[in-house]
Amino acid sequence: MTFIFKKTILGAASLATAATFSAVASAQSTPLANENRDKVAFSQPLDPGQTLQLGEARAVATSRSYYQRVSGAELAKGVEIVTQAPGAVIRLTPVQSNGALPDKTGANLRTSDLLLSSGRSEPVSIERSGALVADQAALRASHPDLFENTIAFETPTALGQGRLTLRSQQNLGAGQVYMVHVFDRNSQREFLAESERQHYFESDGLVVRTSLSGASRKQRAEATAVLLGPDGQRFALQATQNGGALEIAGKLPGKISVSPGELWRVAIRYRETEGETPLYRDVELPIAVGLQSAQIRSVKAAGNELSVNVRVKEAGRYEVRAWIFASRGKSEPEGAMLTYGAEWLEAGQRTMTVAPDFSALAAKGYEPPYQIRQLQLLDQSRLMALDTETSEDLPVFEK
Amino acid sequence: MKHCLRIVAAAFCCLFSANALAQTTGVALVHGTGEQDDAYNDYWQSGFVESVRQGLPNGNNLLVVNCDFTQYMWNSAAAGCLAGQLYNFITSRGINDLVVVTHSNGGNVMRWILSNPTWDSRYPTIINNVRWVDAVAASSAGTPLADAVMQGNVFESALGWLLGYQNDAVRMQQVSWMAYYNSTWLLGTSGRPGLPRGFWNIVGTDVETAVWDGDSYCGGYSLNVGLEITQAWLNSCSDGFLECSSQNAAGQLWFYDTSRTRGREPLSHNQSRRQCFNLDVILRNDL
Numbered sequence: 001m002t003f004i005f006k007k008t009i010l011g012a013a014s015l016a017t018a019a020t021f022s023a024v025a026s027a028q029s030t031p032l033a034n035e036n037r038d039k040v041a042f043s044q045p046l047d048p049g050q051t052l053q054l055g056e057a058r059a060v061a062t063s064r065s066y067y068q069r070v071s072g073a074e075l076a077k078g079v080e081i082v083t084q085a086p087g088a089v090i091r092l093t094p095v096q097s098n099g100a101l102p103d104k105t106g107a108n109l110r111t112s113d114l115l116l117s118s119g120r121s122e123p124v125s126i127e128r129s130g131a132l133v134a135d136q137a138a139l140r141a142s143h144p145d146l147f148e149n150t151i152a153f154e155t156p157t158a159l160g161q162g163r164l165t166l167r168s169q170q171n172l173g174a175g176q177v178y179m180v181h182v183f184d185r186n187s188q189r190e191f192l193a194e195s196e197r198q199h200y201f202e203s204d205g206l207v208v209r210t211s212l213s214g215a216s217r218k219q220r221a222e223a224t225a226v227l228l229g230p231d232g233q234r235f236a237l238q239a240t241q242n243g244g245a246l247e248i249a250g251k252l253p254g255k256i257s258v259s260p261g262e263l264w265r266v267a268i269r270y271r272e273t274e275g276e277t278p279l280y281r282d283v284e285l286p287i288a289v290g291l292q293s294a295q296i297r298s299v300k301a302a303g304n305e306l307s308v309n310v311r312v313k314e315a316g317r318y319e320v321r322a323w324i325f326a327s328r329g330k331s332e333p334e335g336a337m338l339t340y341g342a343e344w345l346e347a348g349q350r351t352m353t354v355a356p357d358f359s360a361l362a363a364k365g366y367e368p369p370y371q372i373r374q375l376q377l378l379d380q381s382r383l384m385a386l387d388t389e390t391s392e393d394l395p396v397f398e399k
Numbered sequence: 400m401k402h403c404l405r406i407v408a409a410a411f412c413c414l415f416s417a418n419a420l421a422q423t424t425g426v427a428l429v430h431g432t433g434e435q436d437d438a439y440n441d442y443w444q445s446g447f448v449e450s451v452r453q454g455l456p457n458g459n460n461l462l463v464v465n466c467d468f469t470q471y472m473w474n475s476a477a478a479g480c481l482a483g484q485l486y487n488f489i490t491s492r493g494i495n496d497l498v499v500v501t502h503s504n505g506g507n508v509m510r511w512i513l514s515n516p517t518w519d520s521r522y523p524t525i526i527n528n529v530r531w532v533d534a535v536a537a538s539s540a541g542t543p544l545a546d547a548v549m550q551g552n553v554f555e556s557a558l559g560w561l562l563g564y565q566n567d568a569v570r571m572q573q574v575s576w577m578a579y580y581n582s583t584w585l586l587g588t589s590g591r592p593g594l595p596r597g598f599w600n601i602v603g604t605d606v607e608t609a610v611w612d613g614d615s616y617c618g619g620y621s622l623n624v625g626l627e628i629t630q631a632w633l634n635s636c637s638d639g640f641l642e643c644s645s646q647n648a649a650g651q652l653w654f655y656d657t658s659r660t661r662g663r664e665p666l667s668h669n670q671s672r673r674q675c676f677n678l679d680v681i682l683r684n685d686l
Contacts, residue, residue: 033473034518042516042523044595053590057582061575067551089631091547134628142625142639142669145432145469145569146548152628181551183632198579261471262567263576284550286576288583319517323592338592342517380518383473385583 032381033260034317039343043357045336045364048328052335054374054390059195063283064184066269069095072172078117078165079180082278084187085161087131091152091181109151109178111135113170118159123167129156161187162277182280188214191270191281193248199385200264201292202256206237208248208266208285221279222271227252229289230259237266246270256289261383264289290384294318294345296377301395306372308352312345316381320352323374326366335373336366342380356397370397424530425460425494426451426686427485431503431538431672432568434467442502446674451500454683462488468504469566472511473584477568479519481508486521489528497525498686499532502672503640504568506537506598507577507585510649513594514586531597533653533682536671539588539600540648541577542641543632545569574645587649598650601678603638604657605665606630618673626667640668 070079081090092114094107111133115123127133131154139147155164166180190213200206206227225237225248237250248268263286272279293314300307308320319342326336341354361370372394377387428451430442439448443463452461466480488494501509509532516522549570570576581587587594606626626639636643643655656666660676671678 036519038520040517040520040523042526044516044592047593050593051590052592057578059575059579065547065550089628132628132631134625138625139628140625141619142629143544145566146544147625152631154628154631179551181547183547185631198583261473262570263579282551284546284575286573286579288579335592340517380515383584 030258030260030382032316033383034380035344036317036380037344040341041354042340043355043360044338044340045357045360046338048334048336048364050335052323054323056198056385056388059198059285059287061193061283061285063191063281064187064189066182066184066280066282068180068182068280070178070180071174072168072176072178073174075166075168075172075178076174078167081116081155081164081166081180081182082280083155083161083164083182083184084189084277084279085184086155086157086159087186088155088161089152089183089185090155090166091150091183093150093179093181095177095179107149109136109149109168109172110170111151111153113168114151114153115167115169116155116159117165117167118162121159123165124156124159126153126156129158131156189279189281190214191268191283193266193268193283193285195266195285195287197287199288199290200252201290202252203254204252206248206250206252206266206287208237208268210246210248210268210270210283212270212279212281220272220274221246222273223248223268225250225266225268228265228267229256230262230264231257233257239268252289256291258290258382260290260381263287288384290379290382292386293379293382293384294377294386296375296387296389297349299372299375299395301397302353304358304397305353305355306339306395308354308375308377310345310350310352310377312347312350315344315346316379317342317344318352319376319378319380320354321376321378322354322356322372324356324361324370325373326361326368326370328365328367333371333373336364336370337361358397368397368399372396422496423460423493424456424496424498424686425462425488425492426455426498426500427462427464427488429464429481429499429501429505429509430466430468431501431505432468432566432572434469435465438465439463443672444674447672447679450674450679451683451686454686460492460494464505466508468508469568471567471571472504472508472580473515473518474567477508478511482512482519482521482525485512485525489524495528497529499529500535500682501532501537502535503668504538504572506532506534506539506649507571509534510537510539510585510587510594510598513596513598514584516595526595529596531599532650533599533601533685534646534650535601535678535682536603536638536641536646536666536668537598537600537649538572538641538645539577539650540581540642540645541572541574542645543574544629544640545572545576546574547632549573577645581649585649589648594650599653600647600650601653601666601671601681602643602646602655603641603666603668603671604636604643604655606637606639606667607665617675618667618670626669638666638668638671 117123223239325333467476664676
């Protein structure tokens with residue numbers, strides 16, 4: 001039986017343009033993640049009773065955080081911090097300014113010099129407030145892979161939420177720059193961004209839907225969005241009102257620079273600035289962006305093998321991964337085996353074959369027919385899932 | 400129940416191995432994020448390693464892996480390096496019953512190998528000779544702390560604004576990034592096919608930093624102080640770096656720390672790679 005692909009699940013094939021192909025050509029110099037030339041096959045029986053999700057998952061990211069850059073002079077005067085609930089976690093980190101490292105004074109932040117106040121209340125010393133505080137040495141010692149020069153503290157519960165003022169009594173240097181990260185950990189208002197797809201190719205349209213938990217979004221909120229790629233690639237996205245919802249949309253460029261496996265980010269900044277308890281949120285939604293370097297054209301069961309016809313645009317190491325479903329006795333078909341095959345393919349029309357280990361299926365008590373329920377084509381050289389097909393019409397092995 | 404599953408799996412391995420060939424057990428210790436050239440002393444410390452070694456019939460069959468896990472898990476310096484060291488260990492010493500003990504991000508790199516058997520011709524040999532993985536405090540679903548240090552520079556003109564260690568391994572361990580990798584390239588999380596070998600999680604649930612409590616000093620008191628504030632970024636069940644849900648997102652639960660440790664002490668993220676509260680003995684007895 002032969003199954004001809006009329007579409008790709010990722011829906012990008014029809015959008016391939018001349019620009020796409022030039023992008024493929026321009027990506028020749030990109031280092032490949034896998035240049036292995038060995039042909040490798042593997043079959044993995046699955047434990048019975050597993051519930052498997054077929055198809056491509058959505059991309060989802062949430063946030064109760066925002067970031068703000070401030071100067072030493074502003075910190076000395078007092079910087080506004082906004083929270084929706086008491087007990088937010090604040091992190092303060094010196095920043096490189098125009099490529100220059102902060103001087104010793106600027107880098108050496110002291111928690112003992114930090115004051116926090118609410119409205120016209122008397123400023124509270126962070127260290128004496130009873131709230132959790134960690135200085136630079138403590139954070140560095142606990143997480144040497146994460147923190148250097150950072151201090152962090154919780155906002156004292158007694159100060160409540162809303163507009164707080166953070167001030168440093170330390171002489172930090174007016175030109176020194178700091179990043180304030182506010183994690184509104186106890187707030188119920190979480191900003192969510194999601195996309196129907198995780199994988200995008202050159203020139204694809206991109207739509208990201210957003211929502212806010214806890215309460216309705218204010219109509220006068222400000223939102224900006226940008227698509228960020230590796231190596232500093234940056235593309236503006238449109239933030240538009242769609243009824244009560246905020247939608248982010250744009251089109252991927254025809255020419256991109258890819259870094260295998262490194263995800264791109266849809267970054268959204270959301271600000272409700274009015275009222276006594278403003279709401280600030282920043283979120284980053286990762287997506288995989290790459291070249292559609294190959295496509296499945298057709299697939300058929302040939303004897304005890306699965307034969308997959310592939311159109312290869314760009315040489316690389318490709319993997320076919322088949323999810324086989326079968327029944328034991330009168331049970332419903334369930335995920336029974338993964339069968340893999342990978343090899344290096346040059347550009348052109350190519351055929352990949354994989355041979356499921358039917359004896360292992362039988363040993364587990366699975367009886368024919370053995371049905372392919374999901375077939376994937378993966379580019380191991382560029383770490384992209386190129387095709388994910390879940391059609392009921394995929395091949396069946398009757399014995 | 401989980402313990403029973405492990406016993407059944409072990410018995411099956413023993414029976415199968417006895418029929419086929421003599422069983423040669425080995426253990427490999429796989430470190431977490433960071434570039435190691437002396438993980439024996441710098442990451443695990445000798446007391447921990449030597450205690451685990453006592454569980455082996457042949458004490459020479461222990462490997463302490465040294466790789467560059469500041470890289471993405473698929474990188475040749477990460478999974479490629481790990482595969483090379485495991486493959487050479489297996490083939491040179493005739494290991495056919497390998498227990499792999501991972502800590503933190505080491506679990507992700509090991510899971511990369513288990514999830515992508517055709518990536519490299521050495522991977523099937525490794526998979527076929529692994530008995531199971533003991534994943535201590537695995538960062539399978541990432542950590543909000545990685546989000547915190549990697550994000551926030553989007554709307555600033557300067558790149559790389561933070562004075563911290565923003566390597567690719569930290570970037571990869573952002574929560575939403577791991578969600579992507581788990582749903583595409585890795586096996587073992589909810590809705591995904593299981594891993595070809597058991598991946599048994601030891602979950603650290605809390606951080607204790609009471610100055611009057613000697614247990615807080617195990618593994619280094621100063622290391623734990625910072626973990627207490629970082630717990631504020633995480634759910635109530637966490638080891639100071641990872642939420643419990645992340646530690647148990649892939650594979651199967653072996654145990655929550657307090658159910659098996661001496662004195663029912665929790666294991667902070669730094670304590671779970673040290674000779675604290677009998678962890679070393681529990682791992683030793685698993686060989």
